[in-house]
Amino acid sequence: MDEATLVKKLRWRCRRGMRELDQLFERYLEREWPTAPAADREVFLFLLDCEDDKLWRWFMGYEACPHAHAVPMLDRIRVLKA
Template structure:
């Protein structure tokens, strides 16, 4: 279970100040994070430690993270917003 303090902290860490990242990360943490298993939550927290420019490249699909955990969470976030 995710407590309100953790969600609030993650919400603020998800606000990166770059619109392209904010529109992906903020809704994800608000709508999906609490439903994730602990492994995926850890992957999301790990993602938030990355540099904005790296994340921008990954989310714009100009490359993929070398780390398998980061690749997994990036794909999960992208799958949420891309048409099927």
């Protein structure tokens, strides 16, 4: 699959039904994805597979993410400016 098609599919997957999560994921997709190494891309895809309520608690710091490999990505996405 070419990169443009992949990004379109990912943009759809970034639509979570919770505007705040939508914005967090879309910021990463627009700003970081194009130059992200394969390992970071895998973690981002992992996060897209997680449940919204868990993601929200992890991003807001209400609950620690039990997946150590995802914590740096959560932190990076959290600090991206609007």
